[in-house]
Amino acid sequence: MSTEVSRLYVLLCGYEILEKTVSTRDRGGRFILAEPVSAYLLETARGLVLVDTGLNSALVHDPALREEHYTKQGIRPPVILPEHELACQLDRIGVRPADVGHVILTHMHLDHAGNLEMFQGARISVQRREHAYAFGPDHGPAWFERDYDLPGLRWDLVEGDWEAMPGVEVVSTRGHTPGHQSVVVELRDTGTVVLVGDAGDLAENFTEEILPGESVDDEAALASIRRLKQIARERRGALLLGHDPALVQALRLAPACYT
Numbered sequence: 001m002s003t004e005v006s007r008l009y010v011l012l013c014g015y016e017i018l019e020k021t022v023s024t025r026d027r028g029g030r031f032i033l034a035e036p037v038s039a040y041l042l043e044t045a046r047g048l049v050l051v052d053t054g055l056n057s058a059l060v061h062d063p064a065l066r067e068e069h070y071t072k073q074g075i076r077p078p079v080i081l082p083e084h085e086l087a088c089q090l091d092r093i094g095v096r097p098a099d100v101g102h103v104i105l106t107h108m109h110l111d112h113a114g115n116l117e118m119f120q121g122a123r124i125s126v127q128r129r130e131h132a133y134a135f136g137p138d139h140g141p142a143w144f145e146r147d148y149d150l151p152g153l154r155w156d157l158v159e160g161d162w163e164a165m166p167g168v169e170v171v172s173t174r175g176h177t178p179g180h181q182s183v184v185v186e187l188r189d190t191g192t193v194v195l196v197g198d199a200g201d202l203a204e205n206f207t208e209e210i211l212p213g214e215s216v217d218d219e220a221a222l223a224s225i226r227r228l229k230q231i232a233r234e235r236r237g238a239l240l241l242g243h244d245p246a247l248v249q250a251l252r253l254a255p256a257c258y259t
């Protein structure tokens with residue numbers, strides 16, 4: 001398969017401290033996990049593409065903002081060390097935020113759509129219904145308007161499956177949120193890598209087809225898990241799970257990369 005992607009970097013953007021049931025429906029409520037938060041940078045023939053933008057550390061480190069966004073909402077503040085900062089990680093691979101021309105958001109939860117203010121010049125692709133939900137009145141506490149309701153962002157509202165370029169296919173995987181999407185990347189040496197987003201956080205979401213803790217449509221969420229498994233199976237590819245604490249330890253993290 002032809003591809004315009006030369007490199008994939010995995011950016012480790014911090015850790016969330018969560019009951020396991022946040023990831024696996026009705027399973028493991030007595031356990032607290034430190035789940036990694038991941039974003040991905042693609043080096044392509046059409047420029048740099050960032051998939052998800054991590055957590056906004058200002059909302060964690062400023063006491064008043066932390067109280068408003070986390071403590072008061074009953075969400076534990078995540079752990080974001082200096083080396084987890086998105087700008088720091090990009091800098092380590094010689095990239096400035098202004099160099100990123102295209103941002104693809106899997107969805108708009110707080111751990112995937114932070115730091116958007118750094119990407120004012122970029123095209124920001126998100127599913128139309130995800131965008132509408134995020135800007136609507138009914139979203140829950142895991143949606144931080146402060147991160148995305150910003151003047152000057154260049155929204156690109158997409159619907160269903162679409163192709164960013166040869167080697168970067170985006171597939172609709174709604175269910176966890178109204179317009180969740182996942183990114184299928186073709187690499188010359190590594191082969192197919194599926195950036196699942198939060199269609200499933202942990203390996204068991206896929207091996208045992210366990211629903212995510214949160215979903216707006218359980219039937220769609222299960223269909224999305226099965227769809228991603230099928231894509232990986234058909235292309236002999238790998239599912240890349242951004243939140244699995246065990247799997248992340250086996251990944252090549254930036255500044256190393258996959259080619």
Ligand SMILES: [Zn+2]
Binds near residue numbers: 107109176198
């Ligand atoms: Zn999510």
